[in-house]
Amino acid sequence: MTRSAPHPDLPDTRRDAPFTVRDAVIDLLRRFGMTSIFANPGSTELPLFRDFPADFRYVLGLQEAVVVGMADGFAQASANASFVNLHSAAGVGNAMGNIFTAFRNRTPMVITAGQQARSILPFDPFLASTQATELPKPYVKWSIEPARAEDVPLAIARAYHVAMQEPRGPVLVSIPVDDWDRLAEPVPLRTVSTATRPEPQLLEQIGAALDACDRPAFVIGGAVDRAGAWDDAVRLAERHRARVYVAPMSGRCGFPEDHRLFAGFLPAMREQIVERLGGHDLIFVIGAPAFVYHVEGHGPHVPDGASLYQLIDDPGVAAWTPVGTAVVGNIRLGVVDLLARPAPKLRALPAPREVPPRAVPPMPSAQSVRMSVAFALQTLAELRDAADIVVEEAPSSRSTMQRYLPITRSGTFFTMDSGGLGYGMPAAVGVALAKPGTRVIALIGDGSAMYSIQALYSAVQLNLPVTFVILNNARYAALQEFAPVFGFAATDPVQGTELPGIDFVALAAGMGCPGVRASDAETLHDVLREALDARAPRLVEVVVA
Numbered sequence: 001m002t003r004s005a006p007h008p009d010l011p012d013t014r015r016d017a018p019f020t021v022r023d024a025v026i027d028l029l030r031r032f033g034m035t036s037i038f039a040n041p042g043s044t045e046l047p048l049f050r051d052f053p054a055d056f057r058y059v060l061g062l063q064e065a066v067v068v069g070m071a072d073g074f075a076q077a078s079a080n081a082s083f084v085n086l087h088s089a090a091g092v093g094n095a096m097g098n099i100f101t102a103f104r105n106r107t108p109m110v111i112t113a114g115q116q117a118r119s120i121l122p123f124d125p126f127l128a129s130t131q132a133t134e135l136p137k138p139y140v141k142w143s144i145e146p147a148r149a150e151d152v153p154l155a156i157a158r159a160y161h162v163a164m165q166e167p168r169g170p171v172l173v174s175i176p177v178d179d180w181d182r183l184a185e186p187v188p189l190r191t192v193s194t195a196t197r198p199e200p201q202l203l204e205q206i207g208a209a210l211d212a213c214d215r216p217a218f219v220i221g222g223a224v225d226r227a228g229a230w231d232d233a234v235r236l237a238e239r240h241r242a243r244v245y246v247a248p249m250s251g252r253c254g255f256p257e258d259h260r261l262f263a264g265f266l267p268a269m270r271e272q273i274v275e276r277l278g279g280h281d282l283i284f285v286i287g288a289p290a291f292v293y294h295v296e297g298h299g300p301h302v303p304d305g306a307s308l309y310q311l312i313d314d315p316g317v318a319a320w321t322p323v324g325t326a327v328v329g330n331i332r333l334g335v336v337d338l339l340a341r342p343a344p345k346l347r348a349l350p351a352p353r354e355v356p357p358r359a360v361p362p363m364p365s366a367q368s369v370r371m372s373v374a375f376a377l378q379t380l381a382e383l384r385d386a387a388d389i390v391v392e393e394a395p396s397s398r399s400t401m402q403r404y405l406p407i408t409r410s411g412t413f414f415t416m417d418s419g420g421l422g423y424g425m426p427a428a429v430g431v432a433l434a435k436p437g438t439r440v441i442a443l444i445g446d447g448s449a450m451y452s453i454q455a456l457y458s459a460v461q462l463n464l465p466v467t468f469v470i471l472n473n474a475r476y477a478a479l480q481e482f483a484p485v486f487g488f489a490a491t492d493p494v495q496g497t498e499l500p501g502i503d504f505v506a507l508a509a510g511m512g513c514p515g516v517r518a519s520d521a522e523t524l525h526d527v528l529r530e531a532l533d534a535r536a537p538r539l540v541e542v543v544v545a
Contacts, residue, residue: 221288
């Protein structure tokens with residue numbers, strides 16, 4: 001039996017061969033620009049990779065969490081959904097931590113998971129995924145196991161469009177192993193809108209309130225950079241001469257940290273947010289929740305006398321915002337519409353924030369056993385080009401990084417919105433893959449590194465210009481520093497937080513990645529410079545206090 005006539009938008013290169021589910025999916029992925037397949041192989045997925053197309057790239061991760069982390073970084077840096085292939089229930093289970101992070105990061109991702117053959121599913125066979133569509137919930141936007149094999153291509157097409165529609169996120173399609181060789185029809189080419197324009201009447205309310213206020217504050221979230229609204233947000237802040245804060249726990253930076261109006265980073269604590277925003281009579285939250293909290297708090301959500309407005313791409317977030325007015329829609333379109341209004345009266349520039357963005361830390365003394373994190377990051381800042389991309393997963397060092405390693409350009413900073421570890425190292429690989437030739441710096445804590453150390457192998461095999469900087473303080477410092485919030489005395493031990501004896505240079509060598517340990521402040525500059533200049537995978541283990 002020969003395949004049916006192809007859709008006019010599809011190349012017809014195999015008229016004499018049957019057109020299968022596999023053929024339809026490959027053609028579909030090619031048209032969606034998803035020719036990089038992030039995967040860890042399993043038996044129930046093998047038919048997809050038979051006669052692998054020459055224009056496709058298989059990106060191997062040695063563990064499924066690494067696979068999804070790489071796909072997350074790739075999708076964010078490329079602004080297109082990534083394609084992931086996992087192995088049945090076990091593979092999805094291994095990947096769930098980074099699927100959770102992708103969901104919180106609003107990362108578009110089409111995840112396919114292998115399933116046993118349809119004919120033996122009633123017998124609960126080995127490697128079958130029971131309730132496959134329920135397994136990743138609630139951290140996928142949509143999931144399906146198509147009722148018929150010939151429906152798989154259409155299911156993947158729908159999955160792509162769902163993943164790309166704001167708020168973006170991961171989706172999952174479970175595919176039985178015997179579906180790939182069944183006959184299928186090509187999927188017609190379609191264009192589907194991915195963004196909606198915010199409601200004009202509500203934007204007019206926000207614009208009028210901005211014009212009338214005296215002391216506005218902007219709170220910028222990761223959706224600003226995701227939507228390509230960095231420059232527009234800067235213009236809007238300059239027009240209204242608003243102080244600009246970065247939202248708590250933001251996975252991306254949406255405003256230059258060396259700008260005159262930049263006022264710093266908000267903590268994830270209600271009372272401290274209210275204190276930091278005190279004195280402002282209008283707070284405009286752009287592309288972020290209002291607000292992300294990490295611990296229980298009390299009292300008002302905004303300072304007395306201040307009104308709250310929000311522009312957000314996620315209706316679910318708008319629904320739980322506790323006070324004020326929220327408008328839902330694409331961030332860039334909303335900001336552009338606000339900029340299209342007549343210019344307001346010019347108000348005075350706010351006073352500069354009291355704390356300077358950076359202060360040079362002293363060189364450790366000869367008696368110091370270890371250098372400070374501040375010294376290490378100041379040294380890195382001196383060597384880093386503003387166009388270099390930083391992927392960070394060093395929670396206990398984040399506040400220090402924010403002071404000593406400022407982000408000043410769009411698309412040059414990524415971290416996780418979720419708080420789940422194991423994202424940073426593979427995400428750096430994915431970012432580098434999406435940005436050929438761009439230097440990527442993975443700034444990782446020692447505890448974080450051990451969640452997905454296998455990412456080093458992928459970086460080496462792909463020969464990517466990633467420098468992995470491991471800040472090794474031999475502990476889960478974030479937990480030790482957070483313990484007093486839950487009643488620990490300053491000297492109380494926190495069980496399970498000490499990490500002695502990990503040799504990151506040896507681990508890197510085992511996966512083919514050259515590495516060096518920097519425990520001497522006097523040599524750190526040269527060590528980092530050599531690693532960055534290599535423009536190839538390198539690991540620098542920095543021993544810090």
